[in-house]
Amino acid sequence: MTDQQTSTEPYLLATLSKNVLSLTLNRPRQRNPLSSHMIAALKAAIEAANENPQVRVVVIKGSGPVFSAGHDLREMSHKEDESREDHEARVRQVLLDCSRMMLAILHSPKAIIASVHATATAAGCQLVSACDLAISSEDAMFCTPGVNIGTFCTTPLVGVGRNIHRKHAMELALTGDLFSAEDAMRFGLVNRVVPAAELEEQTLALAEKIASRSAQGIRAGKAAFYRQIDMPIEQAFEYANESMLEALLSPDASEGTRAFLEKRAPHWGEA
Known part of the structure; x- marks a missing residue:
């Protein structure tokens, strides 16, 4: 069952308080995949925030047991009644749309913070890297595991590799292993690691501090x-x-x- 078939709930939950817009990935049962629908929702929300003078800072977070599991593998897989050309065109479009969404975060005039409460995988890890700042729960994990399924996390490494040293980036990609929040901070992927119970409070404190600036x-x-x-x-x-x-x-x-x-x-x- 694909992401879009499992719920009629919005892909993102948005709340605005004290000039801080919180965007919560809202597909917890599917581990918040960056499906074509989620990508479109994120890009639209960032573009709307850019035009909203009440928004000074954006926080991106996840719901459920995972921050984001990356691309929806079911969506990216070949369908029985689909030609190779159609499959290639469809997957190419998802990758293109995802890169445009990541660039929308990069080019947004607002400060954007990732608040990572749990595992960020592949394109989910890329989403963390695209944000200006990142705060992680101490029990969060990070990985780019494409190599484990016979591919390679090439597009996630575009962002991840611009955050961290190339040898750390290649270790993530070549092993496909899970790395701890402390490793992610040591690598430079996140700014700080906090106790899980303090993640929300510390994220908002940072966001509100930045929102008070020019x-x-x-x-x-x-x-x-x-x-x-x-x-x-x-x-x-x-x-x-x-x-x-x-x-x-x-x-x-x-x-x-x-x-x-x-x-x-x-x-x-x-x-």
Whole structure:
């Protein structure tokens, strides 16, 4: 039975509080696969958040026993009445849509945090890597197990391999083993590991702290960081200098400086 046949519930549960939008993957019985429907729901939710001035930070989390098991293998499998060409076209489209969703997270002007309460597998691990920050429960696990079923987690490694050292990325992919939350933090895939009972509280505390900062500064700074990080260092400095100059001349920078000198809380512009 496929993901879309098992429930009429929404693929994502969305709640907005204190300028923090929480998006919860809502297919717990199927282990929150990144099916074509879930991918579409996530991309649409991120795009809507981008246009909502009430949203300053987005948190992505899972429901049930798994954060996300990655692609829906049933959906990706060949169907009995399907030609090879149709199967290839269908799977290609899922992979393309998934990459577009990951890029939507990367290019979103909002800060996006993954809150990982349990196992993140394959494209689920890629989803963690796509977010700007990640907090993990101490009992969470991470893996890219394509090698275990005769394939390779090539697309998850696009994001994972840009978060962590290439030898750690290749160990994940070549063994297909589960790695602990502490390993994931040591590798650089997550920022911090917290007790399971504190995950929700600490995630929200971080999200609300970021939401209290200048949305304009975060929007411009996030875009600049991801653009310069793969440039040669000379080009990166040249680009960053112009971006920094523009930021320093912005209304929020002027307000922030006045607030600092006047020892008061700043009043930022709209997100």
